[in-house]
Amino acid sequence: MSALQRLSARLHGIWKIRKDTLIIFCGILLTCAVASLYVFQPLVLSSIELKLYDTLLKLRSAGNPSGHIVIVDIDEKSLAQYGQWPWPRYRISQLLEKLREMGAASVGVDILFTEPDRSSLQNIQREIRSDFHCAISLSGIPPHYLDNDALLAGTLKEGPFVLGYQFVFGDRIEKRTRLHPVDLLFKREQGVSDSENGLFKPSSVDGLFQPLSEATPASGFINIKPDHDGIIRRVPLIMEYEGRFYPQLSLAVLLSVAGMDQLVLSVGQAGAESLSLGGLEIPLEDKGSFLIPFRGPRGTYRHLSAADILNGTIGNREIDGRIVFVGATAPGLFDIRATPTDPSMAGVEVHANIIDSILQGDFLLRPKAAVFYEFIALLFFGLLSALLFAHCKAVVNLTFLLLSALTAVFLPVYLFRKGIYISPLYPALAYASNFSLLSFLDFWHGERLLKEKARLQLATQDAMLETIANITETRDSETGGHIRRTRSYVKALAEHIRNKHAYSETVNDAYIEQLFQSAPLHDLGKVGVPDHILLKPDKLTAEETEEIKKHTVYGKRVIDDAQAKLGDSSFLNLAGEMALYHHEYWDGRGYPTGLKGEEIPLSGRIMAIADVYDALISDRPYKKGFPHEKAVEIILAGRGSQFDPGLTDAFGEIHGTFKSIAEQFADAGIHESLRSKTPRE
Template sequence: MSRRSVILVLLGALSIALVVGLAGLFNAPPVTGLDRSVLDSLLVHTASGAPAAGTVVVDIDEVSLSALGQWPWPRYRVAQLIERIAAGHPSAIAMDIVFSEADRTSLADIRQTFKRDFGIDVSFNGVPAGLLDNDGYLGQVMAGDDVVGARYFYFDHASRSDGPLRPGVGFVGRLNLLSLDRATGVLQSIDAVASQTRISGFVNSRFDDDGVLRRLPLLIEYNGIVHPSLALAATMRSLGVASGRVESGADGLSIRIGSHRIPVDRRGDALLRFNGSSQRYASLSAADVLGGRVQPAALRGKIVFIGSSAVGLHDMHPTAVDRDFSGLKIQSVMAQNILDDQSVRLPVWGGKAALVLGLLLALVFAALFVAGCGLSLLASLFVLSIAALLATVVAVFVRAGLFLPIGGPLLVLGVLLVLSFVVRFAVDQRRAQRWRRQLDNARQVAIESMAAVAETRDPETGAHIKRTQHYVRAIAERLWRTGQHPQTLNKEYMHLLFLSAPLHDIGKVGVPDHILLKPGPLTPDEMKIMRQHAEFGRKIIYSMAEHIEGDNFLLIAGEIAATHHEKWDGTGYPDGLRGQDIPLSGRIMAVADIYDALISRRCYKDPFPHERAKALMRELDETTFDPAVLDAFFAIETEILQIAARFRDEEENPPAWVD
């Protein structure tokens, strides 16, 4: 390659790597998609498969709804469920349900309804005061067992707030480094419940643009106050920690609660790491808990999340490990990640490192390409590089929980490999074209050299050879355009026909001079010897063709030399072939050769005018000439005249064959 080409290749490769690296820094889809695929594969194949030890969910599942009534349940039943769970001494209880509307089955609500609609005062005897209001009773139970409540934040509309909304826990440290989502509205439980809840957390999720849940927001800002997610708040309650600290380290930001550190990005999101499918996270049916069929050991010391995975509540989400992961269990996954210190870390320097690595790989790849390394070596380098990258990513992920984004370098390698194949193919095509041109030139030189040998002894001129060569091609093209002989005529055949035509009389080198140069008519014996030039030509050309491998251009030349004196009615020589048995090349050459012989000066005759030559040739239709070939010849009469004028003999000025 030239120096300019080398520079262009190197700059092109580095430009591709730079564009891909910047795309990775700005989370462009192609690079992000590759990174997500690698991360998903890591999450699936490195999952421990061990059951979650520190969390459990109490599920108001389809069985519970079928046994105890459809949702919503009366609040006293939810309160009973909490009391049953609390009896098992869990480390924390979190409610993954927002009670945003009053319980219409409360006795107090029934009393008000009768008073309003019928003017009747209804009284209930023997009912403890606390049970008259289901919502108040639930609030009391949640307060007594210090249950973590749930809220949901809005970002598309505002909601009325009667006072400051407190999460019950606080956060300090490098909050200024965060760019948290700022909610404009909130959905929370009615005041009878919310006012008695000391700690609350939000249940918002965050889906990637491919619809897969890979991360959860742990912090959201609302009215200037930082709120925790339900999983984070429940874990803090379990650890007895009232405050978390935002810290900045070499890998980026993190939230420290007690002795645990949770890596987060600037938006306060944490990546999820799964032990396996949703079955790896313990689930107890609410009906079993209420029925006393659950052993206390199943709850003791664990963070318990109460919610529902019922299909009708539409809280199922696709994840890397399971296409149907309930939102309830997602909270359990995050809490277990915090307890196990198993959250995935995505370093802030990952994108820049990927950019630099992509540039280095592009430089090495391009250097090997310009050095002339074969595609097999480049493909091997591609495979080895990908294997090394993946092995490094897997090792770092397994040992340190650190995910290195390699989508950019992988894409750079893939693009460069494809471009290498494309460029090398284009270069090979150019070389092949150049080689074909050289081969064509060699063919032409060989043919012209052989024809020149014949010209030294043949009284016919070089102009005759040029004219017949162009006649032949023009006739063949006419036949091709009119759809004749489709199995034979194509561009390659017509090209070879054009190259081979000058050799039609090469056999005359074997005819003695006294016969070849005789100015008068030949005797029968002399004519017999003269006719042998067709056979001589065939032997000369085919003896040369035996030493050429592959697509042999001399085969058509041999056909022409051997058969251009055969006649349509079978009276020609040397083999007396008839009709279609005569090769097409010979039939075309016969028309071109005889026409030019008629209009040219010979030692034994003067040139005939064009019209007389036409008339004589028409007389030979279906005897000497193939009718279809002769018709094609007359159909391009104007072109024939132009060829004759262009390559006329030098001594003829003006041409003697023009009427």
Template sequence: MPRPSGHPPLRRAVLTLLPSLAVCALLLTLYLLQPPLLRQLDNEIYDLFLTSRQAPPPSDVPVVVDIDEKSLTAYGQWPWPRYLLARLIETLTQNGAACVALDILLAEPDRSSPDLLRRRLRKDFGVELDLGKLPPELADNDVLLAETLARNPVVLGVFMQFDPYKNLPSPLPRPTGLAEQTPAGAPPPRETVMRAVSALLPLAVFSRETPVGAINVAPSNDGVVREVPLLYRLGDNIYANLSLRALMRGLDAGTMILRSGPEGLTEIRVGPYRIPVSAQGLMRVPFKGPRGVYPYYSAADILERRVPPEQLEGRIVFVGTSAAGLQDIRATPFDAVYPGVEVHAAVVDAILNGDYIARPDYTPGIQTLAILLAGLAAAAVFNFTRAFIYGPACLLLAGCALWGSGHLFAQGQFISPLYVILTILAQGLCILPVRFWQEEKQKRMLRQAFSRYVAPEVVARIAAREGDIFAGEEREVSVLFTDVRGFTSLSEKLAPQQVVTLLNRYFTPMTACVRDSGGTLDKFIGDAIMAFWNAPLDVPDHARRAVTAAVRMQHLLRELNPALEKEFGVRLRIGAGLHCGPVYVGNMGSEDLLDYTCIGDTVNLASRLEGMCAKYGAEVVVSGDMAARCDAAFYFRALDSIRVKGKSRPVSIFSVHEPEEARRREAEFATTAEALRLYAQGDFAEAGRLFDGLRESFRESTVFYEVYSSRCAALCADPPEVWDGIWTFNSK
């Protein structure tokens, strides 16, 4: 038997090393370019570290005075008369607040001032309002507020703008006092900090004596606030943001010190506090949790003096709003609904606690070294070990990267493990195909060698038999896909063994339901189930049986959920999609591992319809072909006519309801049908009116009606040139 030819060891090592170095070079290039997708993954890893860390307790210095729903109910809609704001500031400072920072724009005159009202009445109606008995200081609310600001430690909010087509405001407010420590060769701070071209400023009567701070928070591309610019350049001046300026006012520090390095800013010093920042002056905000980390006091309670003075003594008070209608809501790694005013409190808290998360200056060097070491180690694993070693070894390498990054994160330094993990994966994707090709080459050599001991006719018969193994047939079947809603987030709350146990508890009755209805269980795909009817045996009423099984699954899950909630603390919700049509069904797979399954456009469409459940708020979604093949055992409510992603032919989709439910909701379904008819005809205004009424009256289909309400509003605003009543989805 001839020996298989191969590369000499030295040549093989060289051939192995060159692709590995190429992979490392590719990952280093990606690290330097920071493409948006990888930058977003980096942010997700940062969020995971931040939300998992053991954060220090928050400082008791920052507090929030909230213009909340309670305050709006007590004192009327926003904006309030400025005398109320003056009262609020006076009350806070009388109770000992070290500084009051207004996360509010005071860019327009108060329209409720008595003097202004008198002039408008005279102009519009010729009526003279007698203000003779009104004290002069109360005639103009803006003057009253300006006098209050001048005698109290207050910082006003400004909003920096970056639209290049807007001119600089004039006159500019007083800049923040600063001193620069710029070594030779380092750029001055004004060249590297974020440069605004204009700003929404307080009225000059307010900012003449009162310092200002920027209220911008600069969310990332995904809308999540992770870092905040502490400095801005406006004109030739540098201004601090609201939180930094409030801290300066609270410490009675008139000047901050800016220190620069070769790339730009490195540190801001205010009093005894040193604040590490990026070259552009951005500080990562180490949020400590969802909203409510810092004390909240309703503005109404402050005005009514229901808050004990000791709760405000020496505090830096941020005045803002969490009221839903006032739109000062942000997203953070902890909370998608986080009041913007609390972001400023979190910045002050981080500075006072010295709780920083910064990217060290040596991060590029560490990342380069880590990518090279991980790349070479992964290359050695994939080239010189056996297949059963690949998984454990790669997990060990990735685990070391995660542990090292997590350890540094706990010390206040963020060096992402993303590129190390990507290097390991890339080495595998590069090397394993070569290894598999080499293995196949060796197998072919062995088969050639085997033919020397067996007659060529026998080898030919074995080869011919391989084709028969994969033979199948085309049949019309009904295909079902189910999926657990939000299972990824649910599983994060459970240990891996609990996840397995939970899935076993869930799958047992579901698979029994498929079998009892005459269906064939195809496979489990994570938490999803694929099944079909009418193969391998004929099932004459396969469409009705499939729909019955899907509805029965929903009943079984509702019966199972109380036990799951008691044992695992979770309640499961599933969506089911069904379609019937021709498929190719039979044994498919490799020569030593087969799977009886079906493939075809029918399967793909059934999977897409399962994804429509969440979009339309339905438990079971079926195609028009499916509904047409079922008898009166169910009521099929029309949902839409759509084109799913990747398909050009439209399909009508329906939700499934049992007759008793259909009778109970007869009026609702009739109105829905009329609204859909108007929508299909292009009468979006009338259809939208009906859907708005349905949304308010019937809560069982809130998602469905909200989809159409929003869609009709959008179509009314931008009517299509040609309307065929079909909605196209560009995502799954």
């Protein structure tokens, strides 16, 4: 027995003795394993949890966009009309001036202007002088057209514009630029240090080109870091840099519209909890991050082409009083972000989703105690499943499994629609894991019991068949050894021919096992033959010969009666075939039906060789048993007349196996040459 088999048997024994205790122990152990996964958050499970969040977001009915936000696209149409990107900044100036004139409440520009515009005429003049050592004249051109940055700066001073910049984490960038901080008041929970605020703290800033940063009335950072799967779900609204606090671009635009520059940050033991803007409280996650409740895929908000704005084909009513975001959405401009609702959303649309959710007061909140709730639910469902499995029936367990599945689906959806996100992943994983493992253990235990029961049933069946056959044999000169020998001959011959083409479609493991079980019944019909015929030592008369031939029909009749009571059985089918056909001849001269060739069932043809061989080597009232070699010679001589040619050839190949079987189960009725080689008891 292998080590694995010994372990399986030991577990099976423990299971039988202390089943309930083992179930609860396994349930506790698996629940602890899931709890450890919850603590360490392996990448594969955290990825599943993020996908679960995305699914909940898509199922959430977030309402329609407010209508207060318009996106002005630098799209393919704009590039086709006004040339490739980046545009000279005088054209950006023209676009912003148009938006100011059309009555935009505030314009957030999601474009970085970190370096001077190289397309300014004075810069081109300078580069030509440096590169080609020649001068070009700019006389006659008004001075204010020579510097595109100056034109843009002049426009910025006049309007409600908010530019974007980017904070840097890591290597410090030394760059002089003006930023626009907010006045941030703190509301700290008791016990929280005055130095703690739980916000991101960048090392430097890749800011605006200084003349533009000095001219713009407001600015905000555009940092958006995706989760580890590359999808954007959250964004920090406030960062601390060199002791001052700076807003995200969308928040800066909102402050510009509201005319406010003061915010209140609530800080608890776990970090930043919420940001108050007037009477509106915005919930925050770790590091001051804001969960973005995306309204839908790209195109959810009103989009206008920058070309149409510049051409004057858009009426003022499309812009008047609205918040405008200007951004690049053309596919080649690389400002595409993956979000839960769309794998290719422009960055400017992300900003639109942020500000619209704040305007509508529609927030997503992951409670600070969510970890506690999820951990308690994990333990509860894990232990509950173990207790139910230990003490309840399968129907009850299945009912609770379905109820738990429904709870895991509908409760998170309901809470998410209320703006609360609590993950059902780990509680559901604990219940499902316990249910699966304990079901497997119970199934394994049941399978072991069934196998044991089947083994006992087969052993009982085999013993009963042999007993019935022995009862038959007691009326004849044959013995129980004949039964054991013939069934072993049949099995040996069938195993030898299983790989021969002529028999491979029929002969397989199941067929061989059924032959082995059925063989003892091949002479069952002898119980119907009178003793004075069956045991007659002299030659039988013609009438007596015909009477003894009927044992084949009698045996088939008895087996058919049993089969009618027990139902269809391949085992009994083969038993009936062997009982009826084992005296048929290949050339059709046999009895009782005179079938010939392959009309005779294969089981009958196999038994014919086995029965004749054993009859030849055994003593009978009317003859002495032949030696093995003589019996083989007689059977081979019957090839194509009495026996199936293919089976006869197969017998010739393994007749030594027949001899070994005869020696193994030899008794007093076997020829001396075989019996002498059997060890005495």
